[in-house]
Amino acid sequence: MAMAERFGARWLPFRFVLAVALLVLVTDRAVMMRAGATPIGINYGQIADNLPSPARVSWLLRSMQVSKVKLYDADPYVLGAFLDTGVEFVVGIGNENVSAMVDPAAARAWIQRHVQPFLPATRITCITVGNEVFKGNDTELKANLLPAMQSVYQALAALGLQGRVNVTTAHSLDIMGSSFPPSAGAFRADVVPYMQPILSFLSMARSPFLINCYPYFAYKADPGNVPLEYVLFQPNAGVTDTNTRLNYDNMLYAQVDSVYAAIQALGHADIDVKISETGWPSRGDPDEAGATPEYAGTYTGNLLRRIEMKQGTPLRPSVPIDVYVFALFNENLKPGPASERNYGLFYPDGTPVYNVGLRGYLPPMDYSRGTRKAVPLLALILIAVAAITLSLS
Structure with a gap:
């Protein structure tokens, strides 16, 4: 018995099925990679x-x-x-x-x-x-x-x-x-001999x-004295750096700026911190x-x-x-x-x-061969095409 007869309907023309498959593929890529x-x-x-x-x-x-x-x-x-x-x-x-x-x-x-x-x-x-x-x-x-x-x-x-x-x-x-304060950021004394040439390399490259x-580590070490709001980016008065008068409402930004200060203290202002x-x-x-x-x-x-x-x-x-x-x-x-x-x-x-x-x-796993695999894109396209075909029959 033909597959179309088993489904009780006539298969759609090949060109339509192909168009749907392409549409699914293009839509998938657009969803995955939109700007x-x-x-x-x-x-x-x-x-x-x-x-x-x-x-x-x-x-x-x-x-x-x-x-x-x-x-x-x-x-x-x-x-x-x-x-x-x-x-x-x-x-x-x-x-x-x-x-x-x-x-x-x-x-x-x-x-x-x-x-x-x-x-x-x-x-x-x-x-x-x-x-x-x-x-x-x-x-x-x-x-x-x-x-x-x-x-x-x-x-x-x-x-x-x-x-x-x-x-x-x-x-x-x-x-x-x-x-702390961030403007006083400095590398450990034992690290400086290594860090100075590394910074020169990063600058050149x-x-x-x-x-x-x-910030979790700071809170874990002293939960009684580290304000939870400050480490969780929640509303708080923040902490002001007495040297720069900059206000910090979270610990992460203070940590990053202390690294910038340590880098600048070794003579580099052209290196981005990530x-x-x-x-x-x-x-x-x-x-x-x-x-x-x-x-x-x-x-x-x-x-x-x-x-x-x-x-x-x-x-x-x-x-x-x-x-x-x-x-x-x-x-x-x-x-x-x-x-x-x-x-x-x-x-x-x-x-x-x-x-x-x-x-x-x-996506679900394919156990058909005793291995755990992602369902291939082509299989998902064919599933979508079959579903559309049946719904229009």
Whole structure:
């Protein structure tokens, strides 16, 4: 029996079906890539054993209109899942591989393997060499950081990618010896010998200074004396810097401006500071004050509103803050306190951990071959065409 007879109707002409398929495809692309992309970045960590496939994550992020993604590696499956999507990527060289990058041949080989094959279809715009290197005690790693950055930069130039892909590193806020008032911001004395040449490199390469800022840590350490409204972007009188007379109504902006002050104190006023991580945990151990869905939603939601307003810090009001929110998913294999596993905007099944107005679609999984795969776009088109055909029959 013909399929049309089984449905009790005549199949529509092929040209009509093809037109509908094309319409679905064009509509999908327009929805995914319309100009009003959300001006936020998302950290996409994968220290978990229950996360959806990169292909499904690609749908989720594009349906949310997220325009920037930061990885902690250069996962080819992730980069491949975002081909021709227009999403901008920061990829990372892990601390365990930094020292090897000092060798120019190794740096070039890394780029040829992890970056060059995906360009320009995947928009890789930045490489972070190491993460929070000065937080640890590995003196060899600290000494090799700048030579590794220089080697990667030179390899990019040799491959004709200079100017298209930046090179930098991400720092934790504990590189600061002083951060309040913001105008008195200064790097730790032991960090300065490393930081001075790194800043000169960033200035020469026109690369940003990345900082991981977590007001939550300040609140967790001293909840009795750190005003909750100040760390959550809620209405409050703020704090005035006695040197500049600038008023700060939230801790994050004060932290960023203290970094600007520390950079300027070492003679540089031409380097942009970007927030490579910030977030608030939705759950924690009993001694982790403030780790609740309510506070996490308040922090992230208010931060997103500031970003959408293209707001700058008091020191640089005309420069919109550039933020990568941590993180996309809760990651169940991360070590440390419970909060470390609960920074996600979403659970691994695509359900929001809390509501901040970010709506996304995580497509279903295909179990037909015993593997978990995202339903291909062509399959979704054919499903839509079949549905329209039946409805018009």
